[in-house]
Amino acid sequence: MDEAVPDLVERDRLGADGIGALLAACGGGSGGKGSGSASGGAWAFTDDRKKKVSLGHTPQRIVAFTGTAAALHDFGADTRIVGVFGPAKLPNGKPDPQAGGLDVDKVTVIGNAYNQFNVEKYASLSPDLLITHMYEPGALWFVPDDRKDKIAQLAPSVALTASRTPLVKIIERYAELAGALGADLTAKRVTDAKARFEKASAELRAAAKANPVKVLDCSGSADLFYASNPGINADLMYDTSLGVDLIVPDHLDKGGYFESLSGENADKYRADVLLLDNRTATLQPKDLASKPSWAQLPAVKAGQITPWSSEPRFSYAGATPLIEQLTEAIRGAKKVR
The missing domain is CATH 3.40.50.1980 (Nitrogenase molybdenum iron protein domain)
Incomplete structure (x- = not known):
């Protein structure tokens, strides 16, 4: 069996390796609330680790897991995403299905597969926030365990649960985060x-x-x-x-x-x-x-x-x-x- 496959398929084993054992419009999920505005001012969001991230301004340079970035794009909150990690491009250069409608040619791909997270490239983007899924409590999806401390020093992170919770609740949490990042959740494309x-x-x-x-x-x-x-x-x-x-x-x-x-x-x-x-x-x-x-x-x-x-x-x-x-x-x- 190709070792690249279980890294993606066997979520329960991945937890030990550091990325996790392999959400009306907003506010319905468990975990926290966001605040802030696109025009400036203090910003805060409590993620599904019950961890509150507070910044002096709305995040302007976000790096996110590809699927996370794609979900934020669907809510209209992708304008500040400067980089992604995780499946973004297929071998032929076309977008990976997980990218959805996100234009992967307009962001920097800092790792197209698990364990390819390039810390130096990530640092070069001057990120002020990292966003990703969380399949297991506290485990950041596609953030390699052997580099997680160095990655954490560069920018705070927000993690939203991706399992053990009904789909609608997870979608509502993503809508809540998108709204906190300045998306208009009453926009026609969203409704x-x-x-x-x-x-x-x-x-x-x-x-x-x-x-x-x-x-x-x-x-x-x-x-x-x-x-x-x-x-x-x-x-x-x-x-x-x-x-x-x-x-x-x-x-x-x-x-x-x-x-x-x-x-x-x-x-x-x-x-x-x-x-x-x-x-x-x-x-x-x-x-x-x-x-x-x-x-x-x-x-x-x-x-x-x-x-x-x-x-x-x-x-x-x-x-x-x-x-x-x-x-x-x-x-x-x-x-x-």
């Missing part, structure tokens, strides 16, 4: 995105009720097949709340994000629909085709496989297409178990 999100959610609920097929969220690597836990992943928690019948693995790995299965046991959970992790470091259907246990899965035989963004973008605009995609998959699926 339209929220309305579309609510419509999509209602349609998913109706589809799940009309066609109660069984769904497995999963991820593939060279040697292991991962069955994801809908009780800990924010988007899966939300899907479950809308009535989607998601399979719950019965022997979860440490950390609780998934159950890792050997290639020979990939057919342990037999679902009608597979939601397959589509991140660049994971295997896709064409890569898995030669594995006998994969080929024997009923959903694979029926061609009922749908891409799954296992690291969703925490904004209404980012989450809605995923909900719509799942709705379409459920509506068109047949029970094949």
Whole structure:
């Protein structure tokens, strides 16, 4: 198994390595409140570590994890983002899907993958704030443990939870942060995105009720097949709340994000629909085709496989297409178990 893959897939193991064991418009999340204005004056925000960051002015030079920056972009709070770290560009130079609508050519990429965080390049940007996800308490996503102290000396950080909390609450926290950074949460693009999100959610609920097929969220690597836990992943928690019948693995790995299965046991959970992790470091259907246990899965035989963004973008605009995609998959699926 390629060592680059578990760094992205096995969140529970990553906590020990220092990046974590692998949110109406604002104010609804747990953790804190933001203040300040785009025109100047003191600024403060309490993140999901219950840590209050106070500055003499609204942050002007922000460096953020790519997915975090993309979510802030969706709320209109990306004008002060000067750098990103994490998957930003594909090998062909095009934006990584995690970048969403963020123009990655207008920011400095200080590390395009885990453990590529370039501290010297980060320092050269004169950052006044770092923002990232937090999958495990206190662990800054994609901030390498062996450099975290040096990174912390350069600018304060804000971390918002990305798991164990319902999707809507996380989106609300990102909206709150965006508002504190000066975004207009009443802007038409924001309110339209929220309305579309609510419509999509209602349609998913109706589809799940009309066609109660069984769904497995999963991820593939060279040697292991991962069955994801809908009780800990924010988007899966939300899907479950809308009535989607998601399979719950019965022997979860440490950390609780998934159950890792050997290639020979990939057919342990037999679902009608597979939601397959589509991140660049994971295997896709064409890569898995030669594995006998994969080929024997009923959903694979029926061609009922749908891409799954296992690291969703925490904004209404980012989450809605995923909900719509799942709705379409459920509506068109047949029970094949």
